[in-house]
Amino acid sequence: MRTLLLGFIVLVWWGCADDNPVAPAAPETHLSIERIDLSGPNRLNSSFRLSWYGTDRDGYVVGYEFTTDQVNWYFTTVRDSVFKFELDPGSDTTDIEFYIRALDNDGNKDETPAFLRIPLKNSPPVASFDVESFPADTTFGVCTFRWNYSDPDGDATVTAAFLKVNEGAWYELDRSARMVSLRSANPSVAGSGDADVFYNTSLRKEALPISGWNNGGSNTLYLKVVDLAGRESAIDTSSGFFNKRQTSDLLLINGQPPDVNARYRQTVKAVYPAGFDAVDFAQGNGRYQPIFWVPTFSLITELYDKLIFNTDQSLFANPLTGRSALLLEFAAPVMQNYTDGGGKSMVTTSFPPGFDPAEIRGAFPVDSLSLTSGQAVIEPDSFMYPVQGNYPKLQPTTLLLGADPFVPSIDSEPIYRAGLRAFGAWKGTDIVGAARKTDGKTRQVFFSVELYRFNKDESKLRELFDQILNKDFNW
Numbered sequence: 001m002r003t004l005l006l007g008f009i010v011l012v013w014w015g016c017a018d019d020n021p022v023a024p025a026a027p028e029t030h031l032s033i034e035r036i037d038l039s040g041p042n043r044l045n046s047s048f049r050l051s052w053y054g055t056d057r058d059g060y061v062v063g064y065e066f067t068t069d070q071v072n073w074y075f076t077t078v079r080d081s082v083f084k085f086e087l088d089p090g091s092d093t094t095d096i097e098f099y100i101r102a103l104d105n106d107g108n109k110d111e112t113p114a115f116l117r118i119p120l121k122n123s124p125p126v127a128s129f130d131v132e133s134f135p136a137d138t139t140f141g142v143c144t145f146r147w148n149y150s151d152p153d154g155d156a157t158v159t160a161a162f163l164k165v166n167e168g169a170w171y172e173l174d175r176s177a178r179m180v181s182l183r184s185a186n187p188s189v190a191g192s193g194d195a196d197v198f199y200n201t202s203l204r205k206e207a208l209p210i211s212g213w214n215n216g217g218s219n220t221l222y223l224k225v226v227d228l229a230g231r232e233s234a235i236d237t238s239s240g241f242f243n244k245r246q247t248s249d250l251l252l253i254n255g256q257p258p259d260v261n262a263r264y265r266q267t268v269k270a271v272y273p274a275g276f277d278a279v280d281f282a283q284g285n286g287r288y289q290p291i292f293w294v295p296t297f298s299l300i301t302e303l304y305d306k307l308i309f310n311t312d313q314s315l316f317a318n319p320l321t322g323r324s325a326l327l328l329e330f331a332a333p334v335m336q337n338y339t340d341g342g343g344k345s346m347v348t349t350s351f352p353p354g355f356d357p358a359e360i361r362g363a364f365p366v367d368s369l370s371l372t373s374g375q376a377v378i379e380p381d382s383f384m385y386p387v388q389g390n391y392p393k394l395q396p397t398t399l400l401l402g403a404d405p406f407v408p409s410i411d412s413e414p415i416y417r418a419g420l421r422a423f424g425a426w427k428g429t430d431i432v433g434a435a436r437k438t439d440g441k442t443r444q445v446f447f448s449v450e451l452y453r454f455n456k457d458e459s460k461l462r463e464l465f466d467q468i469l470n471k472d473f474n475w
Contacts, residue, residue: 027056027102029064029114051080052114054102065109066100075103084154085120093121122229125151125158128236129223133179133320135296136287139243140279141303144181144296147173149225149233157228164222165195168212174199175225179292183299185209187246190216201295203302216245250276250469251304255311255327256450257282263452264310271466277304281327286316289327297334306473307338307345312450313352325359326351332363339363339436339444344473346444348451351404364446365412365434369404374424376403382419384432384454389415390471392463394454404448408434416447435472442472 032051054061065073068085085096101113130146151157162170163180173180177199185194195213196205213219221238252268254261261280268276279300281289290296301307309331317324328335328349339345347364351357353375357366370376378384378400385393405428408414416433436444445468455461 024059024104024106024108025057026108027054027059027061027104027110029054029100029102029110031100031114031116033116048118049080049082050098050116052100053079054104054110056102056104056108059105061102062105063103064100065103066098068096068098070099073101085118093119095119122227122231123152124231125149125225125227125233127161127223127225127233129221129238131239133291134238135241135291136284137239137241138288139241140277140288140300141187141244141246142181142183142296142299143219143221143241143243144179144290144292144299145221145238146179147223148178149175151225151227153227158225159228160226162224162226163210165210165212166192166214166219168210170224171197171208171210181295181299182210182213184213184215184243184245187215187303190245192217198295198299201292203295203298213243215243218242244277244279246277246303248274248276249305250274251301251307252276252278253307253309253311253331254278254280255282255309255314260312260450260452261310263455264308267452267458267462267465268308268469270462272469282311282314282316286319289316289318289330291318291320293330293334297331298337301334301338301343305344306469307335307343308469309335309345309347309349310450310452311347311349313350313355315352326355328364329359332360336363342443344443346446346468346473348447348449350402350450351448353402355404357406361409365409365436365444366446366448367407367409369406369448370426370428372425372427374422374426375401376405376420376426376428377401377423378403378418378449379421380456382421384416384418384449386433387414387417389435390467391415392460392467394451394460394464395456396453397456398453400449400453403432405429405432406434406448407431409436412436412444412446415445418449441475442468445472 030053063075063077065075067073096118098116098118099113101110103109127149130148133146135143149158149161161173161175163173164170179200181198182195185196192214194209194211196209198205218240220240223236225233250272265278311327315324316327355369357369360366378396380396380399383393383395407429408431412434414431415435417430418432420430432449433447435442
């Protein structure tokens with residue numbers, strides 16, 4: 001009797017259990033930080049990391065939902081993340097109410113989400129000049145530099161950037177253009193005035209100039225940025241530099257030792273009474289060469305109707321890129337655009353043994369050089385002599401070893417040949433000068449010898465420069 005009664009009770013209990021199942025338990029959510037007691041300047045930046053986890057007594061957690069307004073919930077499966085919150089414009093601090101709840105495999109959600117009040121503050125942005133890209137203590141009409149900005153709250157929170165020249169007004173920069181060039185709006189006028197602004201490698205000036213530029217005097221630049229909350233960065237100050245103003249339509253570009261450069265300056269001075277401007281890219285082992293040939297050298301050459309470029313086979317390293325090359329190789333892209341745009345140029349140079357002119361082909365009227373062994377020599381009793389035009393015969397005072405006669409480009413014509421003597425197995429042309437013309441007008445003259453060496457009769461050398469600068473280029 002007892003056995004039958006016990007069995008009946010068990011059956012009744014089992015039947016009741018089937019009719020009233022226990023509801024699955026909801027998951028629980030936990031944040032790794034329960035409270036942040038920070039205020040004033042100790043508040044957190046608007047970018048920070050949070051982590052969390054969930055537990056479930058009768059299953060497992062499949063994901064999480066979080067919100068900051070208890071209306072819009074966002075699903076995630078990760079258990080930590082970096083959050084970035086934007087402060088309201090003009091606001092320096094705010095409190096973020098962060099909720100997160102776990103979801104389990106039965107579709108249940110934590111009915112009491114984990115909560116954290118996060119005290120935030122806006123951090124000031126940072127603006128800086130790229131010191132390595134900044135020009136040396138002297139600029140030749142154009143100042144080009146790079147600049148940067150950042151913000152601990154996210155670079156996207158920076159809303160404006162400003163540049164000031166000396167005591168001029170703050171000028172708003174395009175934040176997407178991290179390279180800026182400044183060139184006097186009136187390059188031949190000395191004193192304080194406006195400068196045109198150019199971005200990146202563009203040669204098109206911006207619609208508005210910047211004020212405060214000291215043409216023919218000292219300049220200092222100032223930089224700052226502003227973020228979404230209206231907070232300004234500390235002002236970064238550039239090193240000071242002296243900007244040379246334009247005084248002539250002729251620019252002499254020196255690229256050789258000081259005594260050689262002085263000879264060319266004396267020759268040009270003797271035949272060009274209007275005067276000329278001069279820059280020395282070889283000085284200080286190339287310290288004053290353009291760091292950015294494009295656009296810096298482009299913007300400089302745009303100011304001049306005529307250029308003379310004296311250089312040699314010396315190599316120079318770009319201080320920013322480390323690339324080592326001839327000055328003519330660095331200058332080639334600019335010189336080609338200058339000539340194509342109607343500029344007139346005269347170049348005198350020499351090349352290192354085995355030089356491949358591929359980098360300068362097109363910019364200058366050189367197709368190829370002899371690659372045979374041995375060398376070509378011009379002796380003191382020999383001449384370089386004209387094959388056309390009103391040019392004088394020129395004679396060196398010393399033996400010239402390793403002369404560089406060349407094959408002219410198809411769009412040019414020879415103007416000078418040299419009496420050469422071949423040593424070893426050297427073979428090649430005797431052309432040492434060529435010119436490019438358009439409709440009979442000379443626009444480019446190129447010599448593959450260093451003309452200052454042909455000074456046995458200085459008057460003849462001056463006669464050559466006079467003919468090219470004052471007659472061939474007089475159009």
